[in-house]
Amino acid sequence: MPVSATKSLRVAVLADSDTRWKWGALTAQRVTPTGDGLRLDGYLLRGRATPTARQLTEVGVQPDSLREVTGAEFLRVMAEESYDVLVLALVGGGVQAMLHGLRNAWGGSGRRPVVVTGYVGVVYEKLADGLLLRHGADLVLANSRADAERFRAVYEGVGADATAVTEVALPFLGGQPYTGEHDPYTVVFAAQPSVPDSRKDRTYLLDRLIQHARRHPEREVLLKLRSRPGEHTTHIEELPYQKLVQGKDLPANLRLVYGHMGEVLDRTDLLVTVSSTAALEALHRRIPTVVLTDLGVREVLGNHHFTGSGCLASWDQLDAGHRPAPDATWVARQGVAPGGEGSYATAFDAARERIARLLDRPGGLPPLNPYYTPETAPGYLPGILARHHLGPDGAPLPGAPAADKQPGPVRQIVRRAARGAYRHGVQRVAPVIRRMGEL
Structure with missing residues (x-):
């Protein structure tokens, strides 16, 4: 029976941070080819x-089940x-690591799921490295036409199969288009953990x-933060703005806010950032958007990705009343559909159709075939696998951490303490050591 006629599909998402859970869960909902829903x-x-x-609550996705696992346990479940x-x-x-682990776990059986991966947002660094580490999935999603072209060029350039590259869009774009200024006029600075x-x-x-x-007491100015103290996101935040703001005399019209970015954008008149994916969310909704040039336009900042966008500007220009005008051609190539949900709604059609074809493939699917193998990358791959407690063949190493049972209260306390110690080291100790090294 064709997959289009099925009532429901079973979908699993493995994520390692809040932002990747958001991307993975929303992507699963958008690319799964079923009319009556899915089990997530x-x-x-x-x-x-x-x-x-x-x-997890802030992400706003309610799966049918949710559990924390080690890599070894996940492979056993799969x-x-x-x-x-x-x-x-x-x-x-x-x-x-999971591609090699899954290849081993499934043992060549054609009765396996379609494996999908991709990127959470703007790809501005480690393009070749990140892409080749994702090679081997059935679909490698590109969030825009520009990314799809870059991804295929990298794969073809090293002689790897590029057919898995599938153009989609960021799955969390949406919301009501911007229709005019709010009262009060609201400026939002979207902070980033590591940039x-x-x-x-x-x-x-x-x-x-x-x-x-x-300078603008009539405006409401919001510092939009990604995480509360003690929490971590996809990137390590050594110097959270909550810490930097301590001791500063803040004007009454400046506030620190948390919460869902979409809800903050509902009241935004000007979105300012260095290179956050929030810029694409704002552009999708026609909200005036500025990517800052104050610290230069540099690859390490990621704002070089926005060259040609019409959004680059400095704080001096914003203080003087500058209003950015995005370039329509650039925006379209980035998978953003300002003011028009029609093209965005169809952005995931190709992925759905490809997954449907793979699910209906006679005899099932071939084994996963990553570009990196012990033969092609003998000095690189074993270290990646070992960090996830896998051997060169993808099998869990002896003593690999497992989580067969829910940890008891003592283990949970110890785990929370260990995470707290790690975060303290990242946010307090590491910066001190770095400054000492610069003396």
């Missing part, structure tokens, strides 16, 4: 960025359970935001 099972890979309950689609929403090394990464640069941006609020 979520798996959170245990690690330094495992989402908290608050972060060997025992029957799924139609599996979305790997992980960092590149995690995707590569920029120095205390000097982050303090500069914070000071300019405070200065803008003072």
